[in-house]
Amino acid sequence: MNSNEIDIHKELKKYFGFSQFKGLQEKVITSLLNKQNTFVIMPTGGGKSLCYQLPALVQEGTAIVVSPLIALMKNQVDAIRSLSSENGIAHVLNSSLTKTEIAQVKSDISKGVTKLLYVAPESLTKDEYVAFLQTVSISFVAIDEAHCISEWGHDFRPEYRNLKNIIKQLGEVPIIGLTATATPKVQEDILKNLEMSNATVYKASFNRPNLFYEVRTKTKNIESDIIRFIKQHKGKSGIIYCLSRKKVESITEVLQVNGISAVPYHAGLDAKTRAKHQDMFLMEDVEVVVATIAFGMGIDKPDVRFVIHHDIPKSLESYYQETGRAGRDGGEGHCLAYYSYKDVEKLEKFLSGKPVAEQEIGFALLHEVVAYAETSMSRRKFLLHYFGEEFDSETGEGADMDDNVRNPKTKVEAKDEVLKLLEVVKKTKH
Ligand code: ADP
Ligand code: MG
Numbered sequence: 547m548n549s550n551e552i553d554i555h556k557e558l559k560k561y562f563g564f565s566q567f568k569g570l571q572e573k574v575i576t577s578l579l580n581k582q583n584t585f586v587i588m589p590t591g592g593g594k595s596l597c598y599q600l601p602a603l604v605q606e607g608t609a610i611v612v613s614p615l616i617a618l619m620k621n622q623v624d625a626i627r628s629l630s631s632e633n634g635i636a637h638v639l640n641s642s643l644t645k646t647e648i649a650q651v652k653s654d655i656s657k658g659v660t661k662l663l664y665v666a667p668e669s670l671t672k673d674e675y676v677a678f679l680q681t682v683s684i685s686f687v688a689i690d691e692a693h694c695i696s697e698w699g700h701d702f703r704p705e706y707r708n709l710k711n712i713i714k715q716l717g718e719v720p721i722i723g724l725t726a727t728a729t730p731k732v733q734e735d736i737l738k739n740l741e742m743s744n745a746t747v748y749k750a751s752f753n754r755p756n757l758f759y760e761v762r763t764k765t766k767n768i769e770s771d772i773i774r775f776i777k778q779h780k781g782k783s784g785i786i787y788c789l790s791r792k793k794v795e796s797i798t799e800v801l802q803v804n805g806i807s808a809v810p811y812h813a814g815l816d817a818k819t820r821a822k823h824q825d826m827f828l829m830e831d832v833e834v835v836v837a838t839i840a841f842g843m844g845i846d847k848p849d850v851r852f853v854i855h856h857d858i859p860k861s862l863e864s865y866y867q868e869t870g871r872a873g874r875d876g877g878e879g880h881c882l883a884y885y886s887y888k889d890v891e892k893l894e895k896f897l898s899g900k901p902v903a904e905q906e907i908g909f910a911l912l913h914e915v916v917a918y919a920e921t922s923m924s925r926r927k928f929l930l931h932y933f934g935e936e937f938d939s940e941t942g943e944g945a946d947m948d949d950n951v952r953n954p955k956t957k958v959e960a961k962d963e964v965l966k967l968l969e970v971v972k973k974t975k976h
Contacts, residue, residue, distance in 0.1 A: 552579060557604050558596075561629050568593040570748045574722075575601055578686060583745035584722040585692075585737060589752055590870060591846075594724045595622060598688035602661045603635075607683035610716075611664045613690045614703060616640060619664040626662055636662040640669050655682050667694075667705035670712055679716055686720040687713050689740070693727035696735035697907060700727065700863050710740050721745075727863060728752050728933035752933050755944030757872055757879040759925040761918075764886035769797070772854060773804050775882065776834060782851035783827070786836045787868055789857040789892070797856060798836045811837035842868060848875035855883040860893055861911035862918055862932050885919040920966060922955040924948060 554575055558564050567575075569588065574597040577584045588594050599622075602609035613619050619638050626636035634654035643651070654660045669675060693699030694706040713721060723736055723745070737743055762771070776784065788794045791812040801808040809823040809832050820840075827835040828847055835841060839859075853872045859865045865883070873879025890912065897908040914932060921928050924939035925948040931937065939945050946952060 552604050554579075554600065554604070557600060561600065561603055562596065568596075569750050571597055574748050577746045577748070578720060578722050579605070581686075581720045583720055583740075583742045585733070585742060585745040585747045586722065586724045587728055587733065587747070587749040588724070588726060589728075589750060589754075590726045590867070591874065592726070592750055594690070594726070597724065598686070598690075598722055599626065599662065602685060602688075603629075605661075605685040606658070607685035608655050608658075608660050608663050609685045609688060610670070610679070611662055611688045611690060612667055612670060612706075612709060613664055614666065614694055614701070614706075615691075616642070616666060619666070623662070623664055632659060634659040636660065636664070638664045639675065640666050652678060658683070661685075667703065667709060671705065671708055676712055676715055684716055684719050686722060687716070689721065689723045691725060692723035692736045692740075693725040693732050695739045696727075696732045697903070698729065698731045698735060698911075699725075700861065700867075707739060713740075726867075728866075728935070729863060730934040733934075752866070752935060753926065753930060753937065753943060754870065754873065754879070755947065756876055757869060757881055757944070757947065759869070759929070759948040760880070760882045761885050761925070761949065762882065764884040764889065768856070768884055769800050771884075772797070772856070773801065773806065775852070775854070776801070776806050779852055779880070782833065783830065783847065783849060784834050784852035784854065785841065785850060785868075785871060786834060786854040786856055787841075787859070788836065788838060789889075791838060793856060794836050794838055801834060801836065806834060807832040808834040808836055811835050811841040813838065813840045839864065839868065842871055845871060846874065847871075849877065850874065851878055852880040852882065855881075857889050858883060858885055858893075858915050858919060860908065860915070862914050862929065863911070865915065865918070866929060866933075883919065887916075890916055922950055924951050926951075 554572065558567065569592060571593055574584060574586050578598070578601045586594060586597055598609060598611060623636045623638050627633055637651045637654060637660050639651055651660070655663060689709060691701070694701050694703040696702060713719065721740055721742060723740055723742065725736065737745060772786065786797060788797060791814045794810045794812050798808050798810040809826055811820060811823050823835065824845070826832045850872045853869045855865070855868070859868060869881035872881055893912055894909070897905050900908065918925065918928050924945065926942070926944055927937045927939040939951065
């Protein structure tokens with residue numbers, strides 16, 4: 547079947563009920579249907595799944611979707627099955643299946659019923675599966691969360707490194723890689739590792755014009771400062787990120803004592819409590835959730851109005867992801883980070899216990915956070931530049947939405963900062 551013969555708008559409506567593609571979806575889908583290697587970089591929530599689901603559904607053969615999280619795969623499979631009367635249209639292949647279930651999956655694939663086969667990377671490396679997949683028709687391979695390939699990404703998974711070798715054994719099939727990690731370094735790693743230098747790259751803008759970025763110097767008055775900030779945003783939802791569980795607990799308590807409804811969230815709480823606190827936040831029984839980075843994956847509350855970083859994050863990538871949970875609905879989203887050089891030293895100390903390669907990457911990432919915190923230029927421009935995106939800090943969308951642009955520093959202040967920054971650079975470059 548030729549891509550020209552497929553009316554993808556009609557198929558979009560038929561399968562997903564949407565009347566329009568979002569952002570770059572149409573271009574990506576057309577590229578994949580033309581059998582091109584394709585690489586997609588879109589922020590979280592941008593609609594990456596549909597970029598491979600639709601081409602899979604309308605083509606002959608089975609598309610293999612590599613994804614790192616079993617829970618995520620199950621959700622997607624359930625969603626796809628609800629779009630069709632054919633139960634076998636999507637399957638998961640992983641270690642939790644019984645022999646009978648595996649036989650069913652294989653039979654559905656062989657019959658050509660299965661359009662999407664979700665696999666964890668470690669399952670795909672199994673010889674028996676590879677041998678089986680060599681005997682069937684594969685439409686393409688999709689690698690979701692492709693940043694897992696790179697040590698410069700926030701979720702490196704060694705199994706991802708081996709994917710290209712396996713895909714090669716399946717014959718000539720197009721590959722589509724997808725990620726929300728926008729740094730050029732990670733992108734380069736992905737393309738190199740998948741041997742896709744010929745891929746057509748589709749990159750959406752990472753600018754979030756409705757988010758206001760602010761950095762405040764962390765002083766001993768931070769707690770009263772946070773309380774004042776929250777009281778200025780009375781009745782609105784917000785997240786406060788802290789580095790340690792202990793800090794999460796103590797800040798929650800301070801807020802509660804001061805009449806702010808808040809709950810803690812961190813991996814030290816049992817699953818039931820975590821789920822309860824998450825629900826309380828989603829249902830607006832509380833205004834604020836105080837959390838470690840354990841909180842947020844898959845949280846889709848559209849009207850989070852502020853994200854506060856009590857401690858600086860370990861990379862700008864994490865900072866972007868975490869602040870990105872504010873203002874999903876397009877409304878106000880205030881992103882406030884507290885910065886002190888002491889915190890940087892703390893993070894450095896953490897890192898110094900790690901293997902050398904990891905240390906080097908960690909220091910480099912941290913150094914970028916320091917530069918962001920200390921800059922006097924447009925924060926949006928700085929962030930977007932870090933993601934390889936040009937931003938015009940005079941005319942770009944959201945150009946005046948940060949502290950530095952609203953209240954420019956005097957030349958003297960700015961010069962002081964540059965000198966301080968140079969010292970930091972010297973220090974972090976071991
Ligand atoms: P990502 O993987 O990029 O984070 P998802 O694939 O999970 O994003 O999609 C995010 C949301 O966008 C989903 O709820 C999905 O149904 C919705 N979506 C995707 N494409 C469209 C579209 N063309 N029109 C409307 N909604 C869409
Ligand atoms: Mg996704």
